[in-house]
Amino acid sequence: MNLPDIKYKRRPNISELVYIFFANITGLTVFNWEFFKNVFKPPYEIAEIKKHMDELGVKTFPIVSITGFIIGLVLAMQSYPVLQRFGATDFLPNTVALSVIRELGPVITALIFAGRVSSGIGAELGSMRVTEQIDAMEVSAINPFRYLVVTRVIATTMILPVLTIYVNFLALLGGFIAVIITESTNFEYYKNAVIGAVEFGDLIPGLAKTFVFGYIVGIVGCYKGYTADGGTEGVGRASTTSVVLASLLILVFDMVLVKITLILWPTLV
Amino acid sequence: MADTSLVKIRNLSKRFDHLQVLDKVSLDVETGENLVVFGRSGTGKSVLLKCMVGLLKPDEGEVYIDQKNVLEISPNGLNEIRKKIGFLFQGAALYDSMSVRENLEFPLKKHSQMTDNEIDEKVINTLSLVSLEDAVDKMPSELSGGMRKRIGLARSIITDPQLMLYDEPTTGLDPISSKDISELILNLQKKLNMTSIVVTHDLICAEIISDRAIFLRDAKIVYEGKIHELAKSTDPFLKNFFSNEIIRV
Ligand SMILES: Nc1ncnc2c1ncn2[C@@H]1O[C@H](COP(=O)(O)OP(=O)(O)OP(=O)(O)O)[C@@H](O)[C@H]1O
Ligand SMILES: [Mg+2]
Numbered sequence: 001m002n003l004p005d006i007k008y009k010r011r012p013n014i015s016e017l018v019y020i021f022f023a024n025i026t027g028l029t030v031f032n033w034e035f036f037k038n039v040f041k042p043p044y045e046i047a048e049i050k051k052h053m054d055e056l057g058v059k060t061f062p063i064v065s066i067t068g069f070i071i072g073l074v075l076a077m078q079s080y081p082v083l084q085r086f087g088a089t090d091f092l093p094n095t096v097a098l099s100v101i102r103e104l105g106p107v108i109t110a111l112i113f114a115g116r117v118s119s120g121i122g123a124e125l126g127s128m129r130v131t132e133q134i135d136a137m138e139v140s141a142i143n144p145f146r147y148l149v150v151t152r153v154i155a156t157t158m159i160l161p162v163l164t165i166y167v168n169f170l171a172l173l174g175g176f177i178a179v180i181i182t183e184s185t186n187f188e189y190y191k192n193a194v195i196g197a198v199e200f201g202d203l204i205p206g207l208a209k210t211f212v213f214g215y216i217v218g219i220v221g222c223y224k225g226y227t228a229d230g231g232t233e234g235v236g237r238a239s240t241t242s243v244v245l246a247s248l249l250i251l252v253f254d255m256v257l258v259k260i261t262l263i264l265w266p267t268l269v
Numbered sequence: 270m271a272d273t274s275l276v277k278i279r280n281l282s283k284r285f286d287h288l289q290v291l292d293k294v295s296l297d298v299e300t301g302e303n304l305v306v307f308g309r310s311g312t313g314k315s316v317l318l319k320c321m322v323g324l325l326k327p328d329e330g331e332v333y334i335d336q337k338n339v340l341e342i343s344p345n346g347l348n349e350i351r352k353k354i355g356f357l358f359q360g361a362a363l364y365d366s367m368s369v370r371e372n373l374e375f376p377l378k379k380h381s382q383m384t385d386n387e388i389d390e391k392v393i394n395t396l397s398l399v400s401l402e403d404a405v406d407k408m409p410s411e412l413s414g415g416m417r418k419r420i421g422l423a424r425s426i427i428t429d430p431q432l433m434l435y436d437e438p439t440t441g442l443d444p445i446s447s448k449d450i451s452e453l454i455l456n457l458q459k460k461l462n463m464t465s466i467v468v469t470h471d472l473i474c475a476e477i478i479s480d481r482a483i484f485l486r487d488a489k490i491v492y493e494g495k496i497h498e499l500a501k502s503t504d505p506f507l508k509n510f511f512s513n514e515i516i517r518v
Binding site for chain 2 (some may be wrong): 037124127128132133135136137138139140141142
């Protein structure tokens with residue numbers, strides 16, 4: 001694996017920043033390639049993958065729960081006066097449901113996931129790198145890439161969609177709470193309005209992109225951690241830069257994927 | 270051609286940016302031999318060990334282990350060689366997320382066909398060699414520096430490797446443990462005919478284990494010979510190095 005050598009200085013100037021940016025992109029591309037070369041080769045380390053999924057789920061469960069609920073609540077609260085202006089308050093459940101399922105649920109969950117998980121993976125693998133644990137694994141003839149990286153990336157890719165579905169539900173629940181505060185309605189009505197509003201073309205692309213986001217979070221955290229150098233300082237750097245890079249890539253890919261979805265399902269616009 | 274050397278290094282060179290760490294180093298280590306590597310701090314002893322197992326790519330030169338070229342072999346071939354090598358890192362490099370038991374089990378579970386019971390037994394036996402049976406269920410973060418070193422050593426010998434590379438096995442240990450570890454290394458050589466390359470600053474340890482010693486300085490091997498001969502040398506550098514008068518000859 002030949003990764004570009006990214007040397008950090010205290011305060012990089014513009015040309016160095018540009019260099020660092022492209023070096024990151026190149027490094028990440030090589031790292032991705034390495035992932036796909038390794039992912040289908042045995043041993044599959046199923047136990048490790050399960051362990052990571054458990055950990056990730058437990059770690060992010062509280063924060064995404066709160067966030068999901070509040071997003072739905074606030075979204076409904078904010079949308080109400082706006083819709084009122086157009087005399088369209090009847091569409092409140094539909095607005096909340098579509099916004100959450102198409103965009104807010106997946107992206108906000110992914111960003112929180114990146115903040116919590118990318119940094120954690122970056123720090124964990126980073127400290128394994130600088131304390132030579134990864135080297136130790138390599139000399140005992142165990143492929144550290146497969147054992148450490150592949151398992152984590154698979155785990156993040158599988159767990160984020162699950163979290164997103166859960167967040168979507170909580171957000172819709174939050175939205176319902178906000179609706180009954182402002183308007184006399186019942187759950188049955190709200191539920192039917194939501195189900196009526198959401199179509200296949202909203203649900204599937206919204207969920208499909210979370211696999212990509214989960215993959216981004218895993219691969220970026222692993223890339224930064226796996227290639228960390230420079231002692232403890234390097235570990236901190238791996239942790240923070242992985243959040244920045246992962247969040248940025250999530251937004252960029254969101255843009256691209258939304259565009260692709262709109263091209264593939266034009267009638268639903 | 271009868272060739273009894275397990276390790277053969279030819280013209281090995283390695284530099285970092287502007288720092289030439291190794292300059293055309295050549296070295297042979299016989300099967301069953303204990304070789305001690307001396308050198309001031311920062312002269313490239315750790316780098317030499319890492320080049321031998323392919324963790325660092327040297328700029329030029331060749332490394333043969335068991336007649337196979339480590340630097341040109343396929344990844345699978347390299348893994349086959351690595352299974353026969355134990356490596357004790359200078360910082361022990363214990364896996365933080367695993368308990369002591371899991372640390373020791375890890376290579377066995379991956380590479381051997383042993384049953385769980387056999388693995389259990391092997392773990393305890395190996396820990397008793399470094400007198401740390403009691404630490405079996407501790408996490409690495411709960412261990413002292415010297416304990417980590419000894420657990421690291423236990424982990425690297427648990428697969429009964431043919432070749433052991435020790436990076437400062439006794440640094441940070443009290444004199445008694447230090448002597449015990451040195452004797453353990455000697456015993457492994459006698460019982461299993463294990464070949465060892467030991468980087469150390471510890472003259473007592475070196476005196477106990479070494480069949481032969483080399484001295485790294487300015488990126489080259491500058492002295493080579495039996496440790497008592499080196500200690501008796503009139504060369505000012507060696508005299509200075511051995512001046513602690515620990516080795517009475
Ligand atoms: N990854 C690296 N990048 C840059 N320089 C390095 C790297 N590893 C080692 N060096 C340099 O190579 C030289 C030799 O390092 P090495 O770790 O082999 O020393 P050593 O002989 O093991 O010293 P000690 O007895 O203190 O462990 C040092 O000057 C060090 O600065
Ligand atoms: Mg060293």
